[in-house]
Amino acid sequence: MKFTDQDTYFTKLQATQGKPLLIAGPCSAETEEQVMQTAVALKKHNIHLFRAGIWKPRSRPNSFEGVGTVGLGWLRRVKDETGIPVTTEVATGRHVEEALKYGIDVLWIGARTTVNPFAVQEIADAMQGVQVPVMIKNPVNPDLALWIGAIERIYQAGIKDLAAIHRGFSSYQKSKYRNTPVWQIPIELKALYPGLPIIVDPSHITGSRELIFPVSQKALDLGFDGVMIETHPTPDLALSDAAQQITPDTFGSILGKLQVRKTNYDDAELVNLAEKLRLQIDSADHDLIAALAKRMALVEQIGVYKKQNNVQVLQLERWKEIFKTRADWAQDAGIKAAFVEELYKLIHVESIRIQTEVMKKEV
Structure with missing residues (x-):
């Protein structure tokens, strides 16, 4: 279309x-x-x-x-x-x-x-x-x-x-x-x-x-x-x-x-400032991705350890602990707890997927 x-x-x-x-x-x-x-x-x-x-x-x-x-x-x-x-x-x-x-x-x-x-x-x-x-x-x-x-x-x-x-x-x-x-x-x-x-x-x-x-x-x-x-x-x-x-x-x-906002910046100085901030956001996003990659590598290592010791993937108490503490950390950092809770739901789903794949691998 x-x-x-x-x-x-x-x-x-x-x-x-x-x-x-x-x-x-x-x-x-x-x-x-x-x-x-x-x-x-x-x-x-x-x-x-x-x-x-x-x-x-x-x-x-x-x-x-x-x-x-x-x-x-x-x-x-x-x-x-x-x-x-x-x-x-x-x-x-x-x-x-x-x-x-x-x-x-x-x-x-x-x-x-x-x-x-x-x-x-x-x-x-x-x-x-x-x-x-x-x-x-x-x-x-x-x-x-x-x-x-x-x-x-x-x-x-x-x-x-x-x-x-x-x-x-x-x-x-x-x-x-x-x-x-x-x-x-x-x-x-x-x-x-x-x-x-x-x-x-x-x-x-x-x-x-x-x-x-x-x-x-x-x-x-x-x-x-x-x-x-x-x-x-x-x-x-x-x-x-x-x-x-x-x-x-x-x-x-x-x-x-009701206010109708402008579709874009119409001032050169504002454009330059916005571009500088966007570059900083790009840098912060790069750090976020690197941190997530590091976390998922650790998740995979735990998955290997669970497989070696015949331990199930889902550890409910550990998940509850993560879910609560990360929300508390978010509030301390001035970030909405609800946002971080949703983020960690996605992270947890991906962690379960990674460890499940580890469990399925042949030794």
Whole structure:
């Protein structure tokens, strides 16, 4: 896949009003009045796309699953009366056909659909021969290959105006987020496809309106291309995802605080300073690699000793000791303990692999 950041649907939208790309609207289209009230209120904030869910994939039955096709007429009215392009989620080939019939400008594929290659392929087949911009959310689980696969399927259907939406990933671990960001996954996607716009969905990442601003700002600091934020005239009365929706006025307040950083240094002195610091970082990284190599050589020696004395590879008490002491050392050094804990999990996995290979070697 090849993407260009010139003359695509999304870059043209940004060019009309500047960055970042702003997408806003209710989680669900509930009534025609609610949809129009939200759209009119958002128009003054110069959003690029108005979003609303028509078909809502819910975790359990008997919850609000969207108004269905009738809501497409409401979105068409938004487009006709405000001039704001509109977007909605599609999960089947029939959804695609219905949305296109009503002139929906942009389609998006949700996380629960992205996770299913059969569903994505059905959508791709329905898009053959049409030209409609498509946004693809990450799958619910942290799987970059699955996300790329969904993008590839739509790309191979002839759709070149594509964007990715980062909405976080499900996790059993306790977190302040509804869906943990795992920022390294969208960053890796951006590195692989630098011309592919990536939009953050802070509403679904946070599950809480109080965290929408910091997550949005972090995404922009990382070079993301825009935000998709759920807005509702009366969020607490929303029929779906009430806790993560904000009013159009709050949306405006967040926009007023968001800062778009420069893509690079524009001063020769700053460039020189940055280059000096980068050289120091390179030197520090070289020392880190050398230290890791020394550590792994010692791990291999211990593996040989265990093999000679018929001792199992995993020594649980020793691992607990390492895990605790290294976190303590990190705090003493002013480094976050959680970071070092994650680092040592990787080191431990590699240590187990090395000693297991030693155990398998013939004498």
